[in-house]
Structure formats: structure tokens, C-alpha cells
Amino acid sequence: DIQMTQSPSSLSASVGDRVTITCRASQSISYYLNWYQQKPGEIPNLLIYAASSLQSGVPSRFSGSGSETDFTLTISSLQPEDFATYYCQQSYNTPWTFGQGTKVEIK
Amino acid sequence: QVQLQESGPGLVKPSETLSLTCTVSGDSISNYYWTWIRQPAGKGLEWIGRIYTTGSTNRNPSLKSRVTMSVDTSKRQFSLKLSSVTAADTAVYYCARVSMTGSFGMDVWGQGTTVTVSS
Numbered sequence: 001d002i003q004m005t006q007s008p009s010s011l012s013a014s015v016g017d018r019v020t021i022t023c024r025a026s027q028s029i030s031y032y033l034n035w036y037q038q039k040p041g042e043i044p045n046l047l048i049y050a051a052s053s054l055q056s057g058v059p060s061r062f063s064g065s066g067s068e069t070d071f072t073l074t075i076s077s078l079q080p081e082d083f084a085t086y087y088c089q090q091s092y093n094t095p096w097t098f099g100q101g102t103k104v105e106i107k
Numbered sequence: 108q109v110q111l112q113e114s115g116p117g118l119v120k121p122s123e124t125l126s127l128t129c130t131v132s133g134d135s136i137s138n139y140y141w142t143w144i145r146q147p148a149g150k151g152l153e154w155i156g157r158i159y160t161t162g163s164t165n166r167n168p169s170l171k172s173r174v175t176m177s178v179d180t181s182k183r184q185f186s187l188k189l190s191s192v193t194a195a196d197t198a199v200y201y202c203a204r205v206s207m208t209g210s211f212g213m214d215v216w217g218q219g220t221t222v223t224v225s226s
Contacts, residue, residue, distance in 0.1 A: 001168070034212040036152075043201065043219055044144075044152065049212035087152055091211035095167040096142075096154040 002026050002090050006099035012107040019075040021102045023088035028068045032092035035064055035073045038101075039084040047086075048073065078104070109134035111202050111217035119196075119224050125189040129202030129217055136160055136183045140205035142213060143176070143187045145198040153198075157205060158185055192224045 003026035013019050023033065035048040046055045048064035051071055061076040075082055083106055088099040115127035129141065143155040156166035158176040166174045175188040189196060199221050203213040 032210040034210055036213075043216045044213075045216075046206075046212045046214045049206065049214075050209035053209055055212070055214065089152075089154075089213075094157070094165040095169070096157075096211075098152045098154065101151050 001095055002029060002093055002097055004088055004090055004097050004099040006086075006088055006102050008102060009100065010103040010105060012105045013078050014107045015078055015080055017078045017107075019078050019082075019104060021073045021086055021088075021104075023066075023071045023073070023099050025069045025071075025090055025092075029090045029092035031067050032090055033064075033066065033071045034089045034091060035062075036087045036089065037082075037084045038087065044087065075104075109204065109215050111204065111215060113200060113202050113217045113220040115220060115222070117221055117223060119192050119222060120226050121193055121224055122191055125187070125192050125196065125200075125222055125224075127187045127200055127202075127220065127222070128184050129186070131183040131185075131204075136178070136180050136185070139207060140211065141178065141185045142203050142205055144201045144203060144213070145196075146201070146219075147198045155187065155189075155200075194224050196222070197224045198222060 005024045031051040033051045036044040038044045052064045085101045085103045119125045137160045140157045142157040158164045173190045178185040199219040201219045202217045204215040206214040
């Protein structure tokens with residue numbers, strides 16, 4: 001199985017901050033990397049697919065980059081509604097695997 | 108727009124079989140992969156498996172021998188069976204659609220159904 005490792009596991013940030021979350025795959029996954037946001041009590045929501053493509057309806061302050069094994073999710077200016085847990089997920093090989101999540105909290 | 112709705116018992120006894128169905132509305136079920144994911148309370152997401160509308164499946168090896176998936180295109184439903192359940196299978200179970208563009212992101216999710224394994 002491909003292991004996905006996110007860092008940090010949690011972070012505290014203020015509204016307006018630039019936030020970066022990283023995800024590392026245990027082997028090359030090309031661009032088969034997706035990012036999800038999950039707010040407490042809600043279902044996951046696809047933010048970014050193919051490492052850097054913004055899903056329809058997702059605000060442009062979210063962006064993704066990277067390829068092969070190293071990927072980044074960036075929120076350019078954190079908004080109150082962005083406090084949530086973020087997961088990366090590889091779809092290069094089955095079993096598809098998720099990172100452990102990064103919880104973004106209010107400072 | 109497309110919507111997914113999970114249905115099935117919320118309580119399953121240990122050693123029995125968990126059975127869930129996901130009903131698709133608002134779009135065709137054909138020509139997509141459909142998938143199951145679960146999330147124990149307070150924990151992360153675990154991929155269970157996927158099924159194509161032809162019936163072809165891929166299952167997580169960690170669950171493989173216990174997982175059966177099927178699809179009924181006439182009813183716009185796909186289903187999950189997980190046998191020999193234990194307390195470790197207690198979780199919220201989600202069904203989701205796999206986008207066929209880009210990198211197979213899961214772009215539409217059901218609301219999730221909580222399944223508790225307890226006697």
C-alpha cells in the first residue's frame with residue numbers, strides 16, 4: 001500500500017494567515033493526489049484534484065501543487081469557514097489511501 | 108445535481124454482516140466508479156473499495172475477504188456487505204462518486220450513515 005503522510009498533524013492560525021499543509025507519498029504517485037476538507041459533523045468535500053486542479057465551486061484561495069511524492073495545499077488567506085480538517089488522498093493505486101489529516105484550528 | 112443516500116441498519120451484532128445500500132439520484136449511475144469509505148468516530152478516513160457500473164470491483168486488502176460489493180443499475184443503487192463484523196467496524200460509512208476526470212477524486216458524497224457493532 002502507498003502510505004500518505006501529512007504534516008503538520010495540526011496547526012493554529014489566524015484569519016488572514018497563509019497556511020500550507022504538506023503531504024508526502026511513500027512512492028511516486030504522479031499527479032494522482034486529491035485534497036479534501038472536512039468540517040466537524042460534516043461530510044468530506046473535494047477541494048483539489050490532480051494535485052493542482054481546483055474543484056468547481058471551491059474558492060480560489062485554495063491551491064495545490066506538487067507531483068511524484070511531495071504535494072502541498074495552500075490557503076492564501078485563511079477565512080473563518082476554513083477551520084476544518086484537511087486530508088490528502090492518492091488515487092494512483094488501489095487501495096486508495098488517505099493521509100492522517102491536518103486539523104486547522106483558530107489561534 | 109447528483110445526490111447519494113446511504114441506507115441500512117444502524118446497529119449490527121458482532122459476527123454478523125453489515126449491509127448498506129447507496130441510492131443515486133439526479134444523474135446516471137452508469138460509466139462511473141462508485142466507492143465506499145468509512146470513518147471511525149474521531150479518526151481519519153479509510154477506503155473500503157470501489158465498484159464500476161459493469162460490476163468490476165477493487166477492495167482494500169485489509170478488508171478484502173470480508174467485503175462484497177454489487178451494483179444494480181436499474182435501481183440506481185450500489186451496495187456494500189461486510190461480514191464477520193467486530194467493534195472495530197463501528198464507524199460512519201460513506202458512499203461516494205468517483206470523478207472520471209483528472210485523478211479520480213471523490214466529488215459527490217452521501218451524508219454518511221453511522222453503523223455501530225454491538226450486541
